[in-house]
Amino acid sequence: xxxxxxxxxxxxxxxxxxxxxxxxxxxxxxxxxxxxxxxxxxxxxxxxxxxxxxxxxxxxxxxxxxxxxxxxxxxxxxxxxxxxxxxxxxxxxxxxxxxxxxxxxxxxxxxxxxxxxxxxxxxxxxxxxxxxxxxxxxxxxxxxxxxxx
Amino acid sequence: xxxxxxxxxxxxxxxxxxxxxxxxxxxxxxxxxxxxxxxxxxxxxxxxxxxxxxxxxxxxxxxxxxxxxxxxxxxxxxxxxxxxxxxxxxxxxxxxxxxxxxxxxxxxxxxxxxxxxxxxxxxxxxxxxxxxxxxxxxxxxxxxxxxxxxxxxxxxxxxxxxxxxxxxxxxxxxxxxxxxxxxxxx
Numbered sequence: 001x002x003x004x005x006x007x008x009x010x011x012x013x014x015x016x017x018x019x020x021x022x023x024x025x026x027x028x029x030x031x032x033x034x035x036x037x038x039x040x041x042x043x044x045x046x047x048x049x050x051x052x053x054x055x056x057x058x059x060x061x062x063x064x065x066x067x068x069x070x071x072x073x074x075x076x077x078x079x080x081x082x083x084x085x086x087x088x089x090x091x092x093x094x095x096x097x098x099x100x101x102x103x104x105x106x107x108x109x110x111x112x113x114x115x116x117x118x119x120x121x122x123x124x125x126x127x128x129x130x131x132x133x134x135x136x137x138x139x140x141x142x143x144x145x146x147x148x149x
Numbered sequence: 150x151x152x153x154x155x156x157x158x159x160x161x162x163x164x165x166x167x168x169x170x171x172x173x174x175x176x177x178x179x180x181x182x183x184x185x186x187x188x189x190x191x192x193x194x195x196x197x198x199x200x201x202x203x204x205x206x207x208x209x210x211x212x213x214x215x216x217x218x219x220x221x222x223x224x225x226x227x228x229x230x231x232x233x234x235x236x237x238x239x240x241x242x243x244x245x246x247x248x249x250x251x252x253x254x255x256x257x258x259x260x261x262x263x264x265x266x267x268x269x270x271x272x273x274x275x276x277x278x279x280x281x282x283x284x285x286x287x288x289x290x291x292x293x294x295x296x297x298x299x300x301x302x303x304x305x306x307x308x309x310x311x312x313x314x315x316x317x318x319x320x321x322x323x324x325x326x327x328x329x330x331x332x333x334x335x
Binding site for chain 1: 171181
């Protein structure tokens with residue numbers, strides 16, 4: 001393995017640990033107070049009838065997906081990264097909608113005491129979407145090559 | 150599941166979707182199971198989506214009933230009904246000249262202590278009819294009374310038109326000294 005390849009591998013590993021760890025942490029913090037998280041989701045006024053179900057399952061999905069990104073074999077990791085990407089896009093759409101409507105609420109990203117929604121939250125989400133996309137594309141590229149071959 | 154699976158399906162990008170569905174299923178099952186197993190599980194049935202933005206962690210006080218405004222004839226139907234009390238917010242002189250039978254004297258000028266006593270006196274009631282010289286002065290006291298009592302079940306009614314409207318309608322009233330005025334100043 002060349003030094004360049006080694007650096008790429010280490011960077012890839014750090015990105016996985018960073019993203020996966022962050023989502024495990026976010027999931028655990030939300031699960032710590034499910035009632036508060038359900039209220040935060042309800043405040044978005046986006047599919048309100050489903051807020052309770054979202055509030056219970058989203059933290060668990062974040063923990064499962066975060067753990068899969070760090071620990072699972074590549075094929076399962078790709079699936080986890082795909083879910084993560086879809087979730088981040090959905091979160092970003094919800095935050096953008098609430099911000100555009102002028103709803104002054106906490107983002108709920110890390111449970112109670114989260115940052116109020118605004119440009120900072122949107123910028124953070126877009127950074128996470130970029131990082132997840134990079135991770136997913138680098139993971140998928142060997143498969144693409146294999147399929148083309 | 151090995152990365153070097155010989156079956157081409159398991160290494161195809163299409164299979165990633167199936168694995169994603171499986172992971173989502175695991176997450177949903179984990180979330181629902183964890184919620185059921187935890188000591189204070191979240192109750193789906195008792196939860197209602199907020200209609201306004203609610204602060205997280207804030208204890209929500211039960212909503213108080215809105216103040217009703219009824220005409221004297223409607224109010225008269227409540228006379229003698231158990232649990233219904235009348236409060237006269239006019240000054241002592243006017244109260245002594247004439248007031249609704251068994252009405253408590255609760256003037257606008259009552260001190261905070263007197264208002265507290267009034268709330269205690271009215272604690273046994275489930276309906277309070279407030280009247281004054283006009284609808285507006287009764288409404289002010291009624292609003293204060295409603296907030297101080299802070300009882301969601303308490304029905305607070307303002308009699309429109311004040312005592313004059315009651316009197317002109319020929320409804321029952323009495324006159325006499327204000328027994329409560331000397332002590333609690335209700």
